[in-house]
Amino acid sequence: MIHIEKYIIKKMDIPNNFKERYSSIISDFNILSEPLPKSFRVNTIKTTIKEIKERFKKYNINIKRLDFYKEAFISESPEIGKTLEHFLGYIYSQEITSMLPPLTILTELKEANLILDACAAPGSKTTQLATLTNGTIIANDLDYQRIKALKHNIEKTGAINTIITNQDLRRIKDIEPDIILLDAPCSAEGTTRKNPEVFNYWSIKDILKHSNLQKQLILKSYELLKPKGILIYSTCTFAPEENEEVINYLLNKTNAKLEKINLNLKTREGILNFNNKEYNKEIKKCIRIIPEDNNSGGFFIAKIKKC
Amino acid sequence: MLEKIQRKQKKAIFNYLENRYGIPQEIFKKYELYSGSEEKISLGPKNILKFTINTGLLILRKEKPTTSFFQTFGKYVSKNYIILDKEQTLDYIRGKDLEINSELQGFILIKYENFNIGCGFIKNNLLKNQLPKTRQTELKFI
Numbered sequence: 001m002i003h004i005e006k007y008i009i010k011k012m013d014i015p016n017n018f019k020e021r022y023s024s025i026i027s028d029f030n031i032l033s034e035p036l037p038k039s040f041r042v043n044t045i046k047t048t049i050k051e052i053k054e055r056f057k058k059y060n061i062n063i064k065r066l067d068f069y070k071e072a073f074i075s076e077s078p079e080i081g082k083t084l085e086h087f088l089g090y091i092y093s094q095e096i097t098s099m100l101p102p103l104t105i106l107t108e109l110k111e112a113n114l115i116l117d118a119c120a121a122p123g124s125k126t127t128q129l130a131t132l133t134n135g136t137i138i139a140n141d142l143d144y145q146r147i148k149a150l151k152h153n154i155e156k157t158g159a160i161n162t163i164i165t166n167q168d169l170r171r172i173k174d175i176e177p178d179i180i181l182l183d184a185p186c187s188a189e190g191t192t193r194k195n196p197e198v199f200n201y202w203s204i205k206d207i208l209k210h211s212n213l214q215k216q217l218i219l220k221s222y223e224l225l226k227p228k229g230i231l232i233y234s235t236c237t238f239a240p241e242e243n244e245e246v247i248n249y250l251l252n253k254t255n256a257k258l259e260k261i262n263l264n265l266k267t268r269e270g271i272l273n274f275n276n277k278e279y280n281k282e283i284k285k286c287i288r289i290i291p292e293d294n295n296s297g298g299f300f301i302a303k304i305k306k307c
Numbered sequence: 308m309l310e311k312i313q314r315k316q317k318k319a320i321f322n323y324l325e326n327r328y329g330i331p332q333e334i335f336k337k338y339e340l341y342s343g344s345e346e347k348i349s350l351g352p353k354n355i356l357k358f359t360i361n362t363g364l365l366i367l368r369k370e371k372p373t374t375s376f377f378q379t380f381g382k383y384v385s386k387n388y389i390i391l392d393k394e395q396t397l398d399y400i401r402g403k404d405l406e407i408n409s410e411l412q413g414f415i416l417i418k419y420e421n422f423n424i425g426c427g428f429i430k431n432n433l434l435k436n437q438l439p440k441t442r443q444t445e446l447k448f449i
Contacts, residue, residue, distance in 0.1 A: 045379075046378075046379070059448040061448065079447055079448070082444075082445070082446055082447040082448060083446065083447070083448040083449075084419075084422060084446055084448060084449040087400060087442070087444060087446060088378055088422060088423075088424075089375075089378060136352040136353075136354065138356065147360070147361075151361050152441065154361075154363055154364075155363070155364055155365060155373075155375035156375060156378075158363075158364065158375070158378070158379035159363055159364075160338060160350055160351060160352075160362075160363035160364050160379070161351075161352050161363060162351070162352070162362070162363040163351055163352060163355045163356065163359045163361070163362050163363070164359065164360050164361040164362070165356060165358050165359055165360060166358075166360050167358060175356065
């Protein structure tokens, strides 16, 4: 009964001005109130996909492999977290969209010596990166309180090729990473299926505040990057001011080039105009993940090459 | 601030892990050891930044191997381990101490079947639980 009440409240809580603002991007707003399917990733540092499939079969827990990533599974069971495999760090609960940024740089990760995960806590992408590279990963986060979770997850998953730093990205110097993953702090509009309270503090002011910070962070990331290095910029929000506008800003300020992203799930192109603002046509190469397309959260990714 | 451990102490640490647990030293070749506060020893990449606050894996607190270390490297342990049955394992993961018949003493690896559960401390047939509170939990599927 309590669950039903919560569900109704969630549905009613989507502000009308939110719906109006994103009517050209999202068709099905109902999905934003529905719970996300439980997804997890097999941690290949510690185990194999085959072993996990066998163990879950033994437990009678149905899991379904996802097409876009052979290590990714979803399950209807709410008890994934009560398995020995979860306890041992053999599997890692992670949202589908959160698994995507590392998948856009699979080839580059094989060659990379130094990777900076610039806003790393709680470590979902860091620990995924560790399964995909032999290079050193700098897992940085500004928020010291969140470093605890980052450290916990890195240790639990056995991601030894990682170091943790607690710096303001804008002040980092003297490093030249081959790859930077900037999963920027954002207004988190794409996470409402997990955190419906996002609607309670949603505001244009918050979007613009984030956009301003994101422009500083992306410019700094680009400066730090090794020549010909790759910068992945991502957010879990819909606001073009935090996505396409940030990329547009970088393209105007630098000689950065955008690269195409190929993922084996439904994506949409970056948008070229919003609220009377026009963006660089190259921005079509960015991708948007819309919840109704893949039964996921909302996400945005840009792949940028330093020229 | 983390500091790289000097060659002599590094050798002593790897000797300890090999002598007590049978963990071959070669498996650590691509990593480096670092020391931080409270005699904590960490394993991490060969090079770190001066503002590094942690590396990948805390492996020892004085002579006590950490849970995460055994969960990652337990597969190389060939001595000083015990194998628990299902009920004992569930209790151990709940955070309980266990009465156990064993001649072993001191810090040991806890195993269940082929799974490396973590570190325990045995004295006089009492297995004292060493799982961090944050890792203790009630498992349903094992």
